[in-house]
Amino acid sequence: MLPAEPQRGRFERALRSGRPVVTCEIGSPDGADPADIRKRAKLVRDYVDAVNVPDNTGGVVHASPLAACAILVQEGIDPVLHMTCRDRNRMALQSDMLGAALLGIRNILCLTGDHMIHGDQPETKPVYDVDSVILLEIVNHLTHQGKYLSGREIDPPPDLFPGCAAEPFAPPYEYRPLRLQKKVEAGAQFVQTQIVFNVDRFREYMGRVHDLGVDKRVPILAGVAPIRSVKAATFMRDEVPGMEVPDRLVRRMAQAGDDKKKREAEGIAICVEIIEEIRKIPGVAGFHIMPINWESAVAKISREAHLQPAIASPKAPPDVAKAVAPATFVAPTSAMSLALQPKS
Amino acid sequence: METSEHVPEMLEPIGKVLRRHPKVNRQLNRALAPFENSAKVLMFSCNMCGQCLLHENGYTCLMNCPKQLRNGPCGGVRMNGHCEVKADMECVWLKAERRSRRFPGRYLFLRIHAPLDWRRKGSSAILNAIAGWPGNGKE
Numbered sequence: 368m369l370p371a372e373p374q375r376g377r378f379e380r381a382l383r384s385g386r387p388v389v390t391c392e393i394g395s396p397d398g399a400d401p402a403d404i405r406k407r408a409k410l411v412r413d414y415v416d417a418v419n420v421p422d423n424t425g426g427v428v429h430a431s432p433l434a435a436c437a438i439l440v441q442e443g444i445d446p447v448l449h450m451t452c453r454d455r456n457r458m459a460l461q462s463d464m465l466g467a468a469l470l471g472i473r474n475i476l477c478l479t480g481d482h483m484i485h486g487d488q489p490e491t492k493p494v495y496d497v498d499s500v501i502l503l504e505i506v507n508h509l510t511h512q513g514k515y516l517s518g519r520e521i522d523p524p525p526d527l528f529p530g531c532a533a534e535p536f537a538p539p540y541e542y543r544p545l546r547l548q549k550k551v552e553a554g555a556q557f558v559q560t561q562i563v564f565n566v567d568r569f570r571e572y573m574g575r576v577h578d579l580g581v582d583k584r585v586p587i588l589a590g591v592a593p594i595r596s597v598k599a600a601t602f603m604r605d606e607v608p609g610m611e612v613p614d615r616l617v618r619r620m621a622q623a624g625d626d627k628k629k630r631e632a633e634g635i636a637i638c639v640e641i642i643e644e645i646r647k648i649p650g651v652a653g654f655h656i657m658p659i660n661w662e663s664a665v666a667k668i669s670r671e672a673h674l675q676p677a678i679a680s681p682k683a684p685p686d687v688a689k690a691v692a693p694a695t696f697v698a699p700t701s702a703m704s705l706a707l708q709p710k711s
Numbered sequence: 712m713e714t715s716e717h718v719p720e721m722l723e724p725i726g727k728v729l730r731r732h733p734k735v736n737r738q739l740n741r742a743l744a745p746f747e748n749s750a751k752v753l754m755f756s757c758n759m760c761g762q763c764l765l766h767e768n769g770y771t772c773l774m775n776c777p778k779q780l781r782n783g784p785c786g787g788v789r790m791n792g793h794c795e796v797k798a799d800m801e802c803v804w805l806k807a808e809r810r811s812r813r814f815p816g817r818y819l820f821l822r823i824h825a826p827l828d829w830r831r832k833g834s835s836a837i838l839n840a841i842a843g844w845p846g847n848g849k850e
Binding site: 452453457479480481482484485493495496497498499500501504532534537538539542545546549552553561608609611 | 777778779780781782783784785786787788789790792795796802804805808820821823825826827829
């Protein structure tokens with residue numbers, strides 16, 4: 368699938384290990400205090416192989432994910448930087464890719480980007496100079512050819528690890544697997560899917576993906592998310608295009624009532640059930656948890672669904688320097704990894 | 712730069728002339744572009760990108776997509792097949808998929824299209840195809 372090379376980040380090593388990989392997403396802060404992102408990172412760091420930071424999701428401005436990812440690197444976490452085409456043209460994108468490499472960020476999730484029409488500043492000019500497929504090609508061009516798009520040399524070239532998103536839940540359904548194939552052809556090396564609520568649709572999609580052989584070429588991480596309230600469930604069902612929340616789940620959340628503890632427990636229970644069902648689907652290489660500003664849920668979900676990072680979490684700082692050094696494989700004999708070993 | 716593969720071979724000599732004499736290309740463009748573009752705007756609500764893909768996608772202009780996607784639909788297509796940005800417009804990719812069934816050469820779904828060359832915006836796509844454009848013909 369992927370050629371064996373040393374000197375890789377924790378996330379890539381985890382994907383190569385063949386064990387189920389867990390990633391999660393944390394929100395970029397809305398404040399100038401780096402303590403906020405560090406706090407969020409601490410909540411999830413021991414349960415995942417990599418942490419995604421989205422790029423102004425839904426067209427709502429937050430702190431730059433590049434800066435947030437740089438802080439995650441300091442914390443000894445391997446971050447996945449979301450890069451969208453909404454706000455930057457191809458020049459800015461190339462410049463940011465190289466900037467990410469300078470900051471020690473390797474993993475780049477190439478996205479087209481949510482349109483700003485749903486955000487809080489819909490009057491903004493959309494850029495969309497390139498799209499996610501071309502963005503993947505640009506990452507590969509920089510990494511493997513060692514050149515900008517103009518042909519000018521980059522010395523030394525960045526060592527980036529591009530990934531893409533997959534959307535099984537929006538029409539045209541029959542084309543979605545082909546689009547994923549196109550992205551893999553363009554150079555995607557890992558895939559994180561949209562949040563799966565409708566497992567039947569996802570199973571069908573993965574069947575097609577399996578027929579195309581795409582799941583053998585790249586690891587596919589299924590997106591999962593805990594629902595926090597019936598309001599959140601209805602919002603996702605009605606307002607977010609490309610997200611399919613079955614009425615059954617909305618009813619379950621409504622039945623859980625208004626009590627915060629009860630509804631949150633129900634949301635996590637639903638998420639764990641979905642994870643159990645997805646586990647039976649062939650071709651899924653792991654899970655991508657999107658807690659949507661509810662980072663503490665990651666620990667609960669990972670405990671209840673027995674998820675564990677494929678590679679033990681490196682120790683928290685002050686051991687940062689050691690943890691970041693990519694050449695050393697973190698020995699699975701540390702106390703942390705023993706605690707996370709499967710019971711069987 | 713080469714003539715686009717969709718252009719009949721007999722037009723190749725014209726392509727050569729256009730490539731060799733940029734001035735001729737410019738002046739022909741100035742004469743032809745307004746006619747070509749106004750016809751395409753009327754018939755296909757063309758956006759005059761100058762790098763036409765109409766022949767590959769059932770004569771649906773993909774540049775009507777609010778994200779101007781040339782490599783497949785985004786994840787924001789609504790359940791009814793409409794666009795997430797313009798709720799009353801059908802996703803151009805769904806429309807293209809449906810309409811292209813009637814025509815040969817449905818490459819649009821499998822081929823990776825090069826990003827737009829914005830210098831060509833507003834110019835004659837037919838002349839560009841004969842002369843070859845950098846994105847399509849690979850310089």
